[in-house]
Amino acid sequence: MNLIPLLFSALALFTLTVNGQSGPVLYQTYCSACHGAQGQGGAEGxxxxxxxxLWAQGDPDRMxxxxxxxxxxxIEVLGKEYNLVMPPQGAVLSDGQIAAILTHVRSLGNGGEKVSTDRVAAVRAKYEEREAYWKGDELLKDHPLPSPPGPLKNLVRKFYALRKDQRSIPDYAKLEANASxxxxxxxxxxxxxxxxxxxxLVWEGELNVRREGxxxxTLDSDDLSALYIDDKKVVEVPGLGGMGRAKTGKATLHPGVVKIRVEYLEFTGFTGIAASWAxxxxxxxxxxxxxxVVSKQKPKINLIELKPEGNRAVHYRNFIAGTGNRSFSVGxxxxxNLVFNQENCGLExxxxxxxxxxxxxxKNRGTVRxxxxxxxxxxxxxxxxxxxxTFSFQGMELDDHEYxxxxxxxxxxxxxxxxxxADKGMERILTIESAGVGELVFAxxxxxxxxxxxxxxxxxxxQDGTFLLPLLKGDNSFTFHYGIL
Ligand code: HEC
Incomplete structure (x- = not known):
């Protein structure tokens, strides 16, 4: 009997185990000398x-x-800057070994998703010809770092479907969440x-308070919301309405973990919630x-106020808080004053x-509304x-007053x-050209x-607040009066 093949197959079996299953062992051999046994980083940086x-999270191709x-x-890792060199390991390690090592790296507080051998093989094939080291910024262009997780720990969100006439924060004790x-x-x-x-929606989680004081x-929402710390209400945004109604409340806290709960109710229309702490x-x-949270107070410093001049209207074609992206404003x-959304022909x-x-x-092009x-x-x-x-916006005509x-x-x-x-507000005149008799619902x-x-x-x-517009052949005109003054 020839012993050689037996020996070979035993060896093959051994390599396979190392390849497929022993990420931690491979990590100790190939990475820990520099990155530390637990991935905590090398001694003295x-x-x-x-x-x-974050480099080890999200898109696996980066790693x-x-x-x-x-x-x-x-590169920047966990808030510290590095400008060092890591030697390539592609020639030494097989695709399976790299997958096993990186899957282990993922388990070090990096989300835990597996990295597959196929993925490594695909990246290797794609850059077969490459010899140069990667540069940090070059990698981030193709594989941006995932955003760091927010400050709320063990956060759970519960969803409650509500009756159409519910206009206040419900009594949650009487409700059962539809989803969590x-x-x-x-x-x-x-x-x-x-x-x-x-x-x-109700969010419950924990906040880590580091120092006493x-x-x-600050809370802002469309429509209502309330924020509780350790079951005590700190701030609420009451009433139906849009974003831009931010309220601030204060709480004295001690170092340690506090419970945070945020309740939110959406009636109809726009949605939105924003919260922050300081x-x-x-x-x-x-x-x-x-x-x-966008502060309403800030714009007052360096105010650039647009005003209509004489009998001419003034226009502003830009992002306005609480409106769509193709909104056109007229003073x-x-x-x-109004905002008309050219995307959906709505008067917002x-x-x-x-x-x-x-x-x-x-001052901040493109970043603020x-x-x-x-x-x-x-x-x-x-x-x-x-x-x-189905509708499509065709354009806009301006008269002598720029209306x-x-x-x-x-x-x-x-x-x-x-x-x-118009008297005590605004008139909206709709002129609808119809090819025959018909009707149109206007909401x-x-x-x-x-x-x-x-x-x-x-x-x-x-009853539902909509109008049924009767149409005859030719031009049909309807005048709506919006009373606000
Ligand atoms: C010879 C030391 C050395 C070895 C061995 C080494 N690295 Fe690195 N590694 C570095 C250095 C230095 C950097 C930072 C390079 C820079 O500043 O641009 C780095 C950066 C990284 C980064 C991106 C930054 C971060 O900390 O998340 C990852 C991911 C990484 N290494 C993974 C590995 C893995 C996996 C192994 C084992 C297969 C390994 N490294 C082996 C030295 C090493």
Whole structure:
């Protein structure tokens, strides 16, 4: 009997085990000398840590490339800068070995997802010809680091479907959650719910307080919300309304872990929630939500106020808090102002008084939204006023006073939509060109708006607040009066 093949197969078996199963052992052999036995980083900064490193999280290709071809140049890991060189290991290690090592690295506080041998093989094949080390910034261009998790630990989000007439924070003791999910990103967020109506979300988690003292919590929401620390209410945003109504509350806290609970109710229309905290041990303000709180006070410094001049309207085509991305704002002489969304032909906001502060936009291009300068802003519409219809925006005409008429088509009907200042508010004149007899549902409000009246000459609003516009062949004209003054 020939012993050689037996020996070979035993060897093959041994290699296979090392290849496929022993990530920790391989790690100790090939990485720990520099990165530390637990991935805590080399002594005296000789190599950055791998444990809890964003470089080892998210897209696995980033790490695979580092191991295959090495890394040099400036990088930042866990808040510290490095400018060192890691030698390539691609020639020494097989695809399976690299996959096993990186899967082990993933278990060091890096999310734990497996890295597959196929993935390593694919990256190796793609860069077969490459000899150069990777540079940090070169890798980040193709594989940006995942955003670091937010400050809320053990965060759970519960969803409650609500009845349509529920307009206040419900009594949760009487409700059962329809869904509940862990939020590993540690941030309050509306992901998956931003298009829904009539619901509540409740977030429960923990916050780590490092130093004793007074903390302030700021909350903003569309519609209602309330924030509790250790079961005590700290701040609430009452009433139905849009973002931009931020409130701040204070709490004195001791070092340690505190419970945080945020309750949120969305009625209809726009959605939004933002929360932040500030206090001892926190640099500046730290966001507790994926949407940042925008301070309404700030624009007052360096105010760049846009005003209508004489009998001409002023326009502002830019991001405005609480509106869509193709919103067009008009400030009319006499102090009526509006935001029209060209994406869906909806009249989103209406307010009286001063128009807009373009200052934030001037100073921080593209990063901030401007705010209406008056206190009472009516959030009228989210989405299209023509439910279920297909529409396309065609353009805008300006008259001698720079008043726009918005032109668009709704299922083949040509609509000319002209807002203009009128007695105690605004008139909106719709001229609809129809090829024959028909009707069109017009829904100018996404929800009842307190303190606001909307009337149409010759037509009565239906129970749900919509209007049924009767159409004859030719031009049909309807005048709606929006009373706000
Ligand atoms: C000879 C020392 C050395 C060895 C061995 C080594 N590395 Fe590195 N590694 C470094 C250095 C130094 C850097 C930082 C390079 C820079 O500053 O651009 C680094 C960076 C990294 C990074 C990106 C930054 C971070 O900390 O997350 C990863 C991922 C990484 N190494 C993984 C590994 C793995 C996996 C192994 C084993 C297969 C390994 N390294 C072996 C020295 C080493």
């Amino acid at each position: 000789a190599a950055p840590p791998l444990a809890k490193s 695979i490339k580092v191991v295959l071809h090495g890394l040099m140049g400036e 999910a862990r939020q590993p990103n540690g941030l309050i967020n509306l992901e998956g719910y931003s298009e829904k109506d009539h619901f509540s 007074q903390f302030s919590f 206090g001892p041990g926190i640099r500046g303000t730290q966001s507790l939500s994926s949407t940042k 009319y002489p006499g102090g009526v 906001l209406l307010w009286s008084g001063r128009f807009i502060d373009a200052g934030p936009r001037w 401007s705010f209406p300068l008056s206190g009472q802003v009516y959030h009228l519409q989210k989405g299209s006023p023509y439910p279920g219809r 726009p008429t918005f032109c668009y088509s709704v299922d083949g009907l040509i609509v000319r939509d002209r807002p203009q200042p 100018p409000l996404s929800r009842p708006v307190p303190g606001f009246s909307l009337e149409c000459r010759g037509l009565v609003a239906r």
